[in-house]
Amino acid sequence: xxxxxxxxxxxxxxxxxxxLANNHMFDIHxxxxxTIDVLSTRDIRTYGAxxxxxxxxxxxxxxxxxxRVIILGFGWNAIGCQIASSDHAGVNxxxxxxxxxxxxxxxxxxxxxxxxxHMHWNYELELYPQPLHxxxxxxxxxxxxxxxxxxxxxxxxGIEVYQGAPVVYD
Numbered sequence: 001x002x003x004x005x006x007x008x009x010x011x012x013x014x015x016x017x018x019x020l021a022n023n024h025m026f027d028i029h030x031x032x033x034x035t036i037d038v039l040s041t042r043d044i045r046t047y048g049a050x051x052x053x054x055x056x057x058x059x060x061x062x063x064x065x066x067x068r069v070i071i072l073g074f075g076w077n078a079i080g081c082q083i084a085s086s087d088h089a090g091v092n093x094x095x096x097x098x099x100x101x102x103x104x105x106x107x108x109x110x111x112x113x114x115x116x117x118h119m120h121w122n123y124e125l126e127l128y129p130q131p132l133h134x135x136x137x138x139x140x141x142x143x144x145x146x147x148x149x150x151x152x153x154x155x156x157x158g159i160e161v162y163q164g165a166p167v168v169y170d
Contacts, residue, residue, distance in 0.1 A: 003034075003035075003038050007038055007039060007041065007042055007044070010039075010044055011042040016043075016045065017047060017060045017071060018039065018044060019047055019120065019151075020032055020035060020046050020047065020048050020049035020073065021047070021048025021049055021056070021073035021074055021075035021081065021091040021092055021094075022048075022075055022081065022120045022151075022152070023075065023079050023080035023082075023152070025049050025090075026090075030089065031051060032046070032049045032050060032051065032089060033051060045060045045062075046060070047060040047071055047118075048072070048073020048074065048075065048118065048120075049075075049084065049090065049091045049092070050084060050089065051089045052084055052085065052086055052087060052088065052089065053084040053085055053086055053092070054086075055084070056084035056090060056091055056092040057072075057084075057092050057102050059071060059102070061113075067114070068110060068112070068113040068114070069113065069114045069115075069116065070106050070113045070114070070116070071115075071116045071118055072092070072099075072103065072106060072115070072117050073091070073120070074091070074092045074094040074098065074117065074119050074120065074121075075091035075094055075120040075121075076094040076119070076120060076121045077093065078123075079120070079122070079123060079124075081094070081120060091120070094119055094120070094121055094136075096136060096139070099117065099136060099140055103117065103140055103143050103145055104143060107143070107144040115144060115145050115147075116145070116146060116148075116149060117137075117145050117148045117149070118149050118150075118151070119133070119137075119149070120150075120151050121133050122152055122153040122157070122169070122170060123153065124152070124153060125153065125154055126155075126157070127155070127157070128157065128169075129150070129157055129158060129169040129170075133169070134167070137167045138162050138163075141162050141167070146165055147165055147167070148165070149166075150167075150169045151170060152170065153170040155170065156170065157169035157170040
């Protein structure tokens with residue numbers, strides 16, 4: 001692990017935000033705070049994990065040239081994501097109740113922003129998206145998400161457009 005070198009690399013690439021909602025978030029530390037702190041030294045914002053559920057559900061807001069983009073991150077417990085609770089560090093749960101609550105709250109607070117949902121889901125080397133993940137994506141778009149982007153399967157999966165919004169499965 002060489003945190004400073006990684007942060008240098010991300011900073012040189014111009015990365016402005018990273019998702020911490022993944023199944024390896026707690027491989028090195030039992031808290032996301034050290035990771036958040038080292039990234040913040042270069043003004044790289046984080047989303048999708050925190051020292052409790054409230055922090056894990058906090059979106060990242062990126063404003064650039066009059067455009068506002070909000071990103072929310074979620075992690076699926078079926079693939080080993082440690083889920084946050086009111087008094088326990090973890091990731092924002094990839095469960096319908098959490099996705100819809102966060103989305104509705106964010107859409108209410110930022111009615112004119114573009115909202116992207118970043119989902120850490122599916123099994124490694126799976127060829128196709130899970131049917132329930134497709135349904136969740138469609139419902140999220142119906143509720144106001146502008147895009148859904150997935151990660152974790154370690155392979156290229158499908159992309160589709162639903163109601164004019166992209167869903168990138170992996």
